[in-house]
Amino acid sequence: MSQLDTLPKDFAGLRQRIVERAAALPKRLTQIAAYALEHPDEIAFGTVASIAEQAEVQPSALVRFAQSMGYQGFSDLQEVFRSRLRDRILNYEERIEQLRLHALSASKSTVLFHGFSEAAEKSIGSLREKLDPAALDRAVDILSKAETIYLIGLRRSFPISSYMAYAFGKLGVRSMLIDAVGGLAAEQIAAATRKDAVLAVSFTPYASESVALAQAAAARHVPMVAVTDSPFSPLAQIADLWFEVVEANFEGFRSMAATLSLAMTLTVAVAEKRTKTEPRIRAT
Amino acid sequence: MSQLDTLPKDFAGLRQRIVERAAALPKRLTQIAAYALEHPDEIAFGTVASIAEQAEVQPSALVRFAQSMGYQGFSDLQEVFRSRLRDRILNYEERIEQLRLHALSASKSTVLFHGFSEAAEKSIGSLREKLDPAALDRAVDILSKAETIYLIGLRRSFPISSYMAYAFGKLGVRSMLIDAVGGLAAEQIAAATRKDAVLAVSFTPYASESVALAQAAAARHVPMVAVTDSPFSPLAQIADLWFEVVEANFEGFRSMAATLSLAMTLTVAVAEKRTKTEPRIRAT
DNA sequence: GGCGAAATGGAATTTTCATTCCATTTTGCT
DNA sequence: AGCAAAATGGAATGAAAATTCCATTTCGCC
Numbered sequence: 207m208s209q210l211d212t213l214p215k216d217f218a219g220l221r222q223r224i225v226e227r228a229a230a231l232p233k234r235l236t237q238i239a240a241y242a243l244e245h246p247d248e249i250a251f252g253t254v255a256s257i258a259e260q261a262e263v264q265p266s267a268l269v270r271f272a273q274s275m276g277y278q279g280f281s282d283l284q285e286v287f288r289s290r291l292r293d294r295i296l297n298y299e300e301r302i303e304q305l306r307l308h309a310l311s312a313s314k315s316t317v318l319f320h321g322f323s324e325a326a327e328k329s330i331g332s333l334r335e336k337l338d339p340a341a342l343d344r345a346v347d348i349l350s351k352a353e354t355i356y357l358i359g360l361r362r363s364f365p366i367s368s369y370m371a372y373a374f375g376k377l378g379v380r381s382m383l384i385d386a387v388g389g390l391a392a393e394q395i396a397a398a399t400r401k402d403a404v405l406a407v408s409f410t411p412y413a414s415e416s417v418a419l420a421q422a423a424a425a426r427h428v429p430m431v432a433v434t435d436s437p438f439s440p441l442a443q444i445a446d447l448w449f450e451v452v453e454a455n456f457e458g459f460r461s462m463a464a465t466l467s468l469a470m471t472l473t474v475a476v477a478e479k480r481t482k483t484e485p486r487i488r489a490t
Numbered sequence: 491m492s493q494l495d496t497l498p499k500d501f502a503g504l505r506q507r508i509v510e511r512a513a514a515l516p517k518r519l520t521q522i523a524a525y526a527l528e529h530p531d532e533i534a535f536g537t538v539a540s541i542a543e544q545a546e547v548q549p550s551a552l553v554r555f556a557q558s559m560g561y562q563g564f565s566d567l568q569e570v571f572r573s574r575l576r577d578r579i580l581n582y583e584e585r586i587e588q589l590r591l592h593a594l595s596a597s598k599s600t601v602l603f604h605g606f607s608e609a610a611e612k613s614i615g616s617l618r619e620k621l622d623p624a625a626l627d628r629a630v631d632i633l634s635k636a637e638t639i640y641l642i643g644l645r646r647s648f649p650i651s652s653y654m655a656y657a658f659g660k661l662g663v664r665s666m667l668i669d670a671v672g673g674l675a676a677e678q679i680a681a682a683t684r685k686d687a688v689l690a691v692s693f694t695p696y697a698s699e700s701v702a703l704a705q706a707a708a709a710r711h712v713p714m715v716a717v718t719d720s721p722f723s724p725l726a727q728i729a730d731l732w733f734e735v736v737e738a739n740f741e742g743f744r745s746m747a748a749t750l751s752l753a754m755t756l757t758v759a760v761a762e763k764r765t766k767t768e769p770r771i772r773a774t
Numbered sequence: 775g776g777c778g779a780a781a782t783g784g785a786a787t788t789t790t791c792a793t794t795c796c797a798t799t800t801t802g803c804t
Numbered sequence: 805a806g807c808a809a810a811a812t813g814g815a816a817t818g819a820a821a822a823t824t825c826c827a828t829t830t831c832g833c834c
Contacts, residue, residue: 232801232811251572254792264813269793280792288535291575315630315759316623322754323614326747330607339600346599362656365649369746372646387671437509438524452528459754462653463610463747470606470743475599516781517830538822548783553823563823565790 213276217246217290220283223275231274234263238271242287250287254280321456326463328454333464337449345431345447345472350479352403355381356395356423359407360416365462366407366433366469373470377477384419395419404430405472406441407465409453420444431472433465497560501530501574504567507559515558518547522555526571534571538564605740610747612738617748621733629715629731629756634763636687639665640679640707643691644700649746650691650717650753657754661761668703679703688714689756690725691749693737704728715756717749 214220221243228239241261242249248257258265272283349355355374359367364385371383384394398404406420417440424430424444432445435452442448451468453461498504505527512523525545526533532541542549556567633639639658643651648669655667668678682688690704701724708714708728716729719736726732735752737744 234812247576251576253790255790265792266794266813267811270811292531292535313623313627314762315626315755316621318759319621319626319751319755320618322751323618323748326614326751327611330610330747334604334607337600337603339597342599342603343597362653364656365653365750368652369646369649372648373743436524436527438512438520457758459657459758462750463614464607466649466746466750467603467606467610471599471603474741474743475602478598518782537820539820549822550783550824551781554781565822 214286215289217286220275220286227275231271234267235271235274237261238263238267242271246287246290249284250291318457322459322461325454325456325459325461329452329461329464330467332454333451333468337468341447341449342471342475345449346475346479348429348431348447349403349405349472349476352401352429353380354398354402355379355476356398356402356404356428357381357383357407358395358404358416358419358423360384360386360391361413362409362460362462363407363413363416363465366465367405369466370405370469370473373473374477377473379473379477379480386415391415391419392422395423398423398426398428400427400429402428404428405433406430406445407433407469408439408441409435409460410439412440417441433468498570499573501570504559504570511559515555518551519555519558521545522547522551526555530571530574533568534575602741606743606745609738609740609743609745613736613745613748614751616738617735617752621752625731625733626755626759629733630759630763632713632715632730633687633689633756633760636685636713637664638682638686639663639760640682640686640688640712641665641667641691642679642688642700642703642707644668644670644675645697646693646744646746647691647697647700647749650749651689653750654689654753654757657757658761661757663757663761663764670699675699675703676706679707682707682710682712684711684713686712688712689717690714690729691717691753692723692725693719693744694723696724701725717752 214223224239224243228236231239238261241257245260248260252260254265254268258268261268269280272278272280275283277283357367357370357374367383368385371381374381382394382398384391386394395404404420404423406416406423408416408420412434420430420432420441421444430445430447432439432441432448433451434441434448435450436442437450439448442450449468451465453464455461498507508523508527512520515523522545529544532544536544538549538552542552545552553564556562556564559567561567641651641654651667652669655665658665666678666681668675670678679688688704688707690700690707692700692704696718704714704716704725705728714729714731716723716725716732717735718725718732719734720726721734723732726734733752735749737746737748739745
């Protein structure tokens with residue numbers, strides 16, 4: 207309670223404090239300290255009653271333990287254990303501290319920059335964890351068999367599709383960017399057949415034109431790989447194979463970093479797979 | 491409630507059930523389904539009240555959702571979301587092991603993906619270290635004073651400029667994307683005056699058309715902010731202010747993540763600075 | 775366009791949980 | 805050993821949270 211020094215807000219700091227003070231603590235509280243360090247996720251998710259039972263102490267002892275560490279009650283201490291679980295997923299702890307320091311002295315635009323960067327890093331990190339290698343291989347397989355790859359991605363997704371069009375061009379892979387210039391989107395995709403393939407990219411709120419184009423292609427049985435953000439996406443319904451990419455956002459603006467990384471991967475992988483069959487130009 | 495079939499005890503099963511049933515669910519519950527899959531951590535850690543607020547629904551709707559998935563109440567469903575996190579933590583060491591295995595037996599495309607992701611993370615990290623906050627503020631200042639912001643960025647930089655055009659549009663900032671449709675690039679930029687501004691993006695090898703357009707604008711004294719990769723870039727010579735962004739590359743393909751992060755920052759910062767003068771639309 | 779059923783919002787209620795309090799036990803010191 | 809101070813256990817309390825209930829709105833069908 208009478209805690210003049212700053213009380214640990216992150217798990218690393220709390221852990222250190224527990225180790226330091228444990229020796230000077232009464233028996234029952236030492237017991238709790240040991241339990242806490244050994245079963246941190248129990249502390250994070252359990253209730254006072256359930257933890258007390260597990261650790262074979264009284265509920266009140268848990269509260270006293272938290273107070274002896276400087277917190278007002280058990281709930282405050284538990285919050286630190288929970289934050290550890292949130293952060294650990296992406297290995298953050300240090301980052302957040304750093305960001306906090308930055309944020310104090312920084313201008314509004316600097317805060318924005320770090321916020322967007324953070325969102326980008328988070329997005330990439332989470333896709334790295336959950337991207338299915340087998341799905342990636344299948345997607346490359348579908349696309350590399352296509353005579354022409356049709357790229358659907360308008361509005362927010364247009365940077366992705368236009369990047370792929372650029373890179374495919376450099377790599378000598380025949381592709382068609384559906385850019386809807388002159389209102390000719392439908393005409394642009396009309397030539398796609400079963401021998402081609404579609405790569406469709408769309409995120410909430412799904413641009414209705416992109417969806418309509420993808421559906422038109424699907425109706426004609428053009429093989430389709432989709433990149434979208436939810437199993438409820440209209441693209442997920444119609445694609446032969448789809449990737450779920452959830453981008454983190456900052457101030458309501460979603461990152462595109464993870465999607466872009468995936469797009470680059472597909473582009474290069476398809477180009478390389480093709481080169482094995484028919485030799486082609488290689489470029490940056 | 492009247493759940494004869496086994497109700498999901500692990501997250502994977504629950505996830506599948508949510509996807510299956512969501513279509514047949516009423517509007518509000520579908521909304522919750524989407525939120526739950528997109529923010530599983532929130533469900534795991536939050537309280538009914540806090541989650542309800544985040545997802546913009548009533549607390550009672552969350553309980554109904556849980557019941558429609560076969561659970562007795564929200565707490566039971568939440569327990570599944572929590573178990574997912576527990577498991578994830580327990581698997582942490584395994585994960586590293588798994589990653590090691592991946593690296594050995596990984597498919598070519600997985601290696602590509604991790605390579606590009608790493609390049610993106612590196613690029614962002616290095617820009618975070620060296621981006622000058624004062625320069626950022628000045629750039630925002632220059633751009634926010636413009637009547638119309640002309641966006642120059644072709645070929646490899648086109649994803650960046652097209653993203654900014656999209657975002658500026660959403661934010662109600664007048665901008666003109668020089669997309670060179672119909673070979674009309676010169677005409678597109680011809681209207682720019684001293685009261686406007688140019689944001690030019692170009693990297694080695696500098697697309698000659700981009701450079702020519704920027705020079706044309708500079709000759710007419712249009713204020714210019716540039717994003718490029720070297721002090722020797724032709725853009726650096728003519729811009730009033732320029733950012734050096736060095737993107738890491740993998741297998742000869744440069745990331746765009748850092749540039750994109752900077753682009754988002756400029757876009758939002760300019761929009762916010764403008765809103766102080768004249769009220770405008772706010773959107774994602 | 776009107777009727778009935780389903781869905782929804784929000785307040786009321788119940789349950790669960792953290793915290794506090796106090797009687798009892800243990801510990802440390804003389 | 806005997807006393808005071810600290811620690812402990814367990815029940816009582818109050819706060820917060822989940823759940824239920826009901827009036828109102830929305831939706832689908834005739």
